[in-house]
Amino acid sequence: MYPLNFSTHGWQRHGTAPDDGSSALEWNENLPLPDLGPTNVLVKYHSRSMNYPEISIANGTFPWKCPDHVVVPGSDGAGEVISRGSSVTKFAIGDKVILQHYPGFRDGPAPASLQKVPGTHMDGTFCEHGVWDESHLLRMPEYLSYEEAATLPCSALTAWNCVLGPTPLRQGDFILTQGTGGVSLFAIQFAIKLGATVIATTSSEEKAAKLRSLGAHHVINYRDVPEWGSRARELASSKGGCQKVVEIGGPGTIGESFKCVARGGEINIVGFVTGVDYKESPNPLSPLLHPCTVRGIEVGNQIHFEGMMKFMEAWKIRPVLEERRFSLQDIKEAYKYFWSGKHFGKMVISNM
Structure with missing residues (x-):
């Protein structure tokens, strides 16, 4: 049963702080939770994952x-239903569930308005429990652990949207991914199963070796090859360039992305890890000079999510997890580690 005046514990973000931002976080032993409405469920989180927006x-x-x-920060989480409202029909006590990144975003290319996101507009997952409407949750794939499932709502779904929509990647196509974060690694895994050729960029030989072991066909060290866009275009010359580009960097990398994209190809803008200063962006006519589609990716909808999980289950695709693990109490250390850029794959925050 759901007790009256039930509270939980976790982290809260108070304003902002420099560098990794962790000094803006404060632990609270008595976080109030909303009353459990008829269609609400109480979820005990077992794992969460970190994304650059945090x-x-x-x-x-x-x-x-x-x-x-x-x-409470944190948009991604997986856990179990431990209580439910009187009208809940989708889940039973003990069911394993995943939270949607955009709760209530059922269909369409992007939310119709600025959708409320956990950890941004409302309390997120960097705590012990959460109350959600049953429509905001999806059932976990049975073959995944809580840690693996917690990586799906943002990074995996973003990668799926890049690779499969609106013009799906096809066998024989080329795709370029940037870096070794969650979106890029999921995109590599999806693309390989679809029969595409993967060109990946990274900054170290150690990470390059890991990318090759994951299945990347070509790896370019962008520190050694600053004009990696031209190099990628050469590698993809049989198809006139890359049919898909997963653009993670933003202003500092978009110029090279235009160099490597094929005529009629697609640049999927996902992130802004090189910053948000657009003064040195390429010519606004770049999509015309390099005829292509430029898409801003806003994660994905619930139908995308359901299709992605079916695809992953059919191929038994497992998320790539950063080897170092963090507990909920160690969130500040997790922020520092993420900021350092040492991670490979998805960082998870579990109940240790």
Whole structure:
């Protein structure tokens, strides 16, 4: 049963702080939870994953305006249903569930308005429990652990949207991915199963070796080859360039992405890890000079999510997890480690 005046514990973000933003976080042993409505479920989180927006929101570099009120950070989480409202039909006590990144975003290319996101506009997952409407949750794939499932709502779904929509990647196509974060690694895994050729960029030979072991066909060290866009275009010359580009960097990398994209190809803008200063962006006519589609990817909808999980289950695709693990109590250390850029794959925050 759901007790009256039930509370939980976890982290809250108070304003912003420099660098990794972790000093803006404060632990609270008595976080109130909303009353359990008829269609609500109480979820005990077993794992969460970190995304770049957690850092950029905390350090004040997030390009979208966030509410000023104090919230629990974290958009991604997986856990079990431990209580439910009187009208809940989708889940039973003990069911394993995943939270949607955009709760209530059922269908369409992007939310019709600025959708409320956990950890940004309302309390997120960097705590012990959460109350959600049953429509905001999806059932976990049985073959995945809580840690693996917690990586799906943002990074995996973003990668799926890049690779499969609106013009799906096809066998024999080329795709370029940037770096070794979650979105890029999921995109590599999806693309390989679809029969595409993967060109990946990274900054070290150690990470290059890991990318090759994951299945990347070509790896370019962008420190050794600053004009990696031209090099990627050469590698993909049989198809006139890359049919898909997963653009993670933003202003600092978009120029090279235009160099490597094929005529009629697609640049999927996902992130802004090189910053948000667009003064040195390429010519606004670049999509015309290099005829292509430029898409801003806003994660994905629930139908995308369901299709992605079916695909992953059919191929038994497992997320690539950073070897170092963090507990909920060690969130500040997790922020620092993420900020350092040492991670490979998805960083998870579990109940240790």
